[in-house]
Amino acid sequence: MVDLWSGFSQAFWLVVTFDPELAEIAFRSLRVTLSALLVASVIALPLAALLAVKRFRWRRWIIAILNALMGLPPVVVGLVVYVVLSRSGPLGVLGLLFTPTAMIVAQTIIIVPLIASVAHQSLRELWAEYHDLLISMNVTQWQKIRTLLWDSRRALLTASLAGFGRAIGEVGAIMIVGGNIDHATRVLTTAIALETGKGDFGLALALGFVLIGIAVVVNLSIHWLSRTERGDRW
C-alpha cells in the first residue's frame, strides 16, 4: 500500500511540476501511438469497407486471418520487425532500427487487424441495410466505400479507439525494435518496465498513472470532438 500511495503522490508531483523528462516520454508515447493509429486507420478502414462490399475469391480467408491476427503477440511482431530492419535484414539499409519510426511500424502491424476486424463487423451490417438502395442507384465501388465509411463513422471511431488502446499500452514490440533508449525511443510503457526492473516502484507507478490518464484524456477528447453520446444521435 505504501508503494501505491507513493506512486500516487509522485505521479501528482511529476504532473503538476510538469517534469520535463516525464513530458518528453509522455509526448513521445503519444506521438508514436497516434502516428501508428493514423497509418493503421488509413490502411484498415478502407480495407474493411472493401471486404464488406466486394465479393472476391480470397475474401473469407482474409476475414478469418484478420480475426485471428487480432490476438497477434506483440513480442513476435517486434521480433519480425527487428529482423527485417536489422543491419543484415532486407530493409537494413534504411537504418530504422532503434528509432521511433520502427516503433510506429511495429505498432501499426499490431493494430491493423484489430481495427479492420472491428470496423468490418459494423460495415457489414450497414452494407446489408444499404445494399438494395445503392445497387439500385448504380453507384460505383468507390462511392459505396465512401458512403459506408462516412455513415458508420461513429462505429469506426470506436474501432480506431480500440486500436489506440492496444497500441498505447503495448510494450513487447516497441521494447525490441525501439530499444528503450533514453531521449530517443523511451516511451511510457518501456520506462515503466525499466523502473520496475530497477525496483523504483514509486516512479513506475507514477508513470503508469500518467499512461492511464493519457488514454482516458485522448478517448474523452475524441468523443467530445466527434459529438458522440449526445442529443438524439447515438
Place this chain on the structure above:
Amino acid sequence: MSRLLPLAVEGAVGRRRSRTIVGPVDLRIEGAGITVVIGPNGAGKTSLLSLLHGTERLAAGRIDWACPLEDARHAQAFVFQRPVMLRRTVAENIAYPLQIRGVARKEAQARAADWARRVGLGEVLNRYAPVLSGGEQQKLALARALIIEPDVLFLDEPCASLDGRAMREIEEILLAARDRGTRLVMSTHNMGQARRLADEVLFLLQGRIHESGPASTFFTAPDTPQARAFLKGDIVE
C-alpha cells in the same frame, strides 16, 4: 418524349437457385402513364420490377431499352416497399443521388430542399432520417427517387402498411410525377389504389403475365376467370 422508352421485354426469366420465380415474360412499355402490376403474393411482382430495373439477374431472354443500358440505368429509379434510410439527415438523404452524380454541393442542397418541400418534408430537413415515421420515410424515398427526374420510376408496393392519409399524399406525388412525364411502373396489393392510378394493368400469376391491358377495360371487363376472381376479392393461386 423519353429517351428510354419503349422498353421491350422478350422471354425474360428470373431465377433463384435454379427455381424460376418470374417469367418467361413478354412485355412492351411505352408512352406516358402508370402501369400497375397486381397479383397474389409470390406471383413475382417484386422480381419482375427488379428484373426490369436491372437489379435482379436476367437468367434468359432480353430486356431492351431504347438507349444503351448504361444510360438507361442512370435514368431510372426504384422505390422499395420498405424504404432504406441512409443514416443521415433528410436533406442529405434526398441530395444523395445528386451527390453521386457529381452535382455541386450548393446546388444539390437547394434542389433537395425544394424536393423536400414538394413531398411535404420541408419542416424536417435537418432531422435524422431513420427516426422519421413510416409515411415520412416513404415520402423521403420518393423525393430521393424523383430528384434525378427519372424517365422511368419503379415502385414496389410503395404504400404497404401506410394509412389512408399518407397513401393519398403519396398518390398525389405519383400523379404529379406522371404529369411531368415520368413513366411509372408500380406494384400494389391495394385494388382501390390500382383503380385510382392505373392507366395500364399487368395481372401476374405464378410468375407470368396472365392478363394485361388498359385499366378501363381490365377493371370493367377482364378476359380471364382468374382476373375476374382476383378483382372480386377471391383467393387466386
